[in-house]
Amino acid sequence: MEELKRIKLFxxxxxxxxERLLESPCRRQEYPAGRRMLNAGDPCRALMxxxxxxxxxxxxxEEGRELLVDHLNAPMLLAPAFLFATPNIVPVEVTAxxxxxxxxxxxxxxxxxxxxxxxxxxxxLEELSAKGHFLSGKMRSFAVKGLKNRVFEYLEENVNxxxxxxxxxxxxxxxxxxxxxxSEMLGEGLVVKDGKGYRKA
Amino acid sequence: MEELKRIKLFxxxxxxxxERLLESPCRRQEYPAGRRMLNAGDPCRALMxxxxxxxxxxxxxEEGRELLVDHLNAPMLLAPAFLFATPNIVPVEVTAxxxxxxxxxxxxxxxxxxxxxxxxxxxxLEELSAKGHFLSGKMRSFAVKGLKNRVFEYLEENVNxxxxxxxxxxxxxxxxxxxxxxSEMLGEGLVVKDGKGYRKA
DNA sequence: TGCGTGCTGTAACAAATGTTACGATTCACG
DNA sequence: CGTGAATCGTAACATTTGTTACAGCACGCA
Numbered sequence: 001m002e003e004l005k006r007i008k009l010f011x012x013x014x015x016x017x018x019e020r021l022l023e024s025p026c027r028r029q030e031y032p033a034g035r036r037m038l039n040a041g042d043p044c045r046a047l048m049x050x051x052x053x054x055x056x057x058x059x060x061x062e063e064g065r066e067l068l069v070d071h072l073n074a075p076m077l078l079a080p081a082f083l084f085a086t087p088n089i090v091p092v093e094v095t096a097x098x099x100x101x102x103x104x105x106x107x108x109x110x111x112x113x114x115x116x117x118x119x120x121x122x123x124x125l126e127e128l129s130a131k132g133h134f135l136s137g138k139m140r141s142f143a144v145k146g147l148k149n150r151v152f153e154y155l156e157e158n159v160n161x162x163x164x165x166x167x168x169x170x171x172x173x174x175x176x177x178x179x180x181x182x183s184e185m186l187g188e189g190l191v192v193k194d195g196k197g198y199r200k201a
Numbered sequence: 202m203e204e205l206k207r208i209k210l211f212x213x214x215x216x217x218x219x220e221r222l223l224e225s226p227c228r229r230q231e232y233p234a235g236r237r238m239l240n241a242g243d244p245c246r247a248l249m250x251x252x253x254x255x256x257x258x259x260x261x262x263e264e265g266r267e268l269l270v271d272h273l274n275a276p277m278l279l280a281p282a283f284l285f286a287t288p289n290i291v292p293v294e295v296t297a298x299x300x301x302x303x304x305x306x307x308x309x310x311x312x313x314x315x316x317x318x319x320x321x322x323x324x325x326l327e328e329l330s331a332k333g334h335f336l337s338g339k340m341r342s343f344a345v346k347g348l349k350n351r352v353f354e355y356l357e358e359n360v361n362x363x364x365x366x367x368x369x370x371x372x373x374x375x376x377x378x379x380x381x382x383x384s385e386m387l388g389e390g391l392v393v394k395d396g397k398g399y400r401k402a
Numbered sequence: 403t404g405c406g407t408g409c410t411g412t413a414a415c416a417a418a419t420g421t422t423a424c425g426a427t428t429c430a431c432g
Numbered sequence: 433c434g435t436g437a438a439t440c441g442t443a444a445c446a447t448t449t450g451t452t453a454c455a456g457c458a459c460g461c462a
Contacts, residue, residue: 085327126286
């Protein structure tokens with residue numbers, strides 16, 4: 001399918017090589033908006049490629065606390081960092097936000113494919129590394145930073161805060177807590193109001 | 202060098218292939234105990250293989266908070282998850298605990314080597330995946346769990362707590378806080394004293 | 403226009419954790 | 433036997449964040 005060519009991972013590889021990959025056992029699956037695509041604890045035996053739609057990755061804690069880990073916008077890979085892991089388990093749940101289309105590509109076929117296509121191998125390694133970078137950054141935020149610093153960090157990566165409730169989930173805080181911190185930062189001149197939201201001062 | 206054969210990554214590859222890899226620009230370096238081997242923010246252009254000694258990886262926050270992320274015992278790879286990352290930067294500082302010996306292997310040579318040796322590629326992918334798993338677990342702990350739950354988790358992965366001060370650093374807490382929580386858990390019967398340390402009840 | 407719905411700010415209180423300080427214990431070493 | 437260093441438990445207090453509740457405001461819709 002030409003859908004797959006849009007993803008960076010397969011950008012540099014030849015058409016017939018890609019066709020050979022698709023001859024291996026793999027399938028195309030559609031998910032309606034709101035549908036769970038991956039549960040925490042699920043095994044991950046195929047490379048999942050989100051070719052259409054938007055999804056969210058969330059982590060759930062025992063105490064009901066919930067963290068919005070990442071926004072997933074097509075085209076991109078789902079949970080690439082867990083495809084070759086032991087135990088082969090995803091730690092997040094992935095839910096479709098809009099209607100989604102996902103390709104499931106056989107792991108072993110993909111493994112051989114990478115060996116034959118250096119550009120794909122390179123891109124996949126970069127993808128995994130990016131995930132590592134992403135996760136270690138998150139970990140750092142939560143482990144050694146207070147909420148105010150996380151807000152600051154958020155405003156550097158994203159332009160502004162439009163939905164306090166949403167961002168609170170991403171920062172691992174409750175809405176009233178974030179609201180309070182934003183008020184304080186407003187008073188300290190660290191942020192300014194931007195229409196209905198907030199923006200870096 | 203035969204030192205390298207001890208690491209899982211190179212376990213399944215032929216001797217002459219390994220020798221060819223070592224003909225590429227790479228070097229062997231020794232670090233005395235206490236020496237910083239990698240600073241946060243350093244670029245990472247070579248695969249670093251710790252073949253001897255013990256080291257520690259730490260993250261530093263702006264506010265002086267410090268987190269002991271991982272114990273590194275030879276033989277293992279150092280910061281494999283950042284070798285192919287962009288930006289090509291390590292987020293932790295790595296310090297030698299005992300005298301250490303580290304091999305630096307040229308990245309591009311290693312990349313070609315992986316293509317020729319499927320077992321190495323496989324092992325490296327598994328290594329990266331394991332790092333992802335490790336990091337996401339840590340992140341989950343810090344983002345959605347309280348200190349008491351982190352202590353519980355620690356006691357499931359490790360047998361017991363011998364040094365309160367050390368473990369506090371690993372859990373991202375201060376020593377008095379951990380001490381207090383341990384006292385509470387003692388009262389609730391969740392842990393028991395084990396000589397000078399603590400153990401799961 | 404009036405009303406329900408959803409998001410927001412805010413306040414009062416509770417819980418968790420950090421900060422600082424002090425005394426007790428152990429242990430190596432002179 | 434003393435003594436200093438390291439570690440630990442603990443207490444009092446400060447700070448941060450969660451919890452719960454309530455009121456305001458914008459918006460869509462009958």
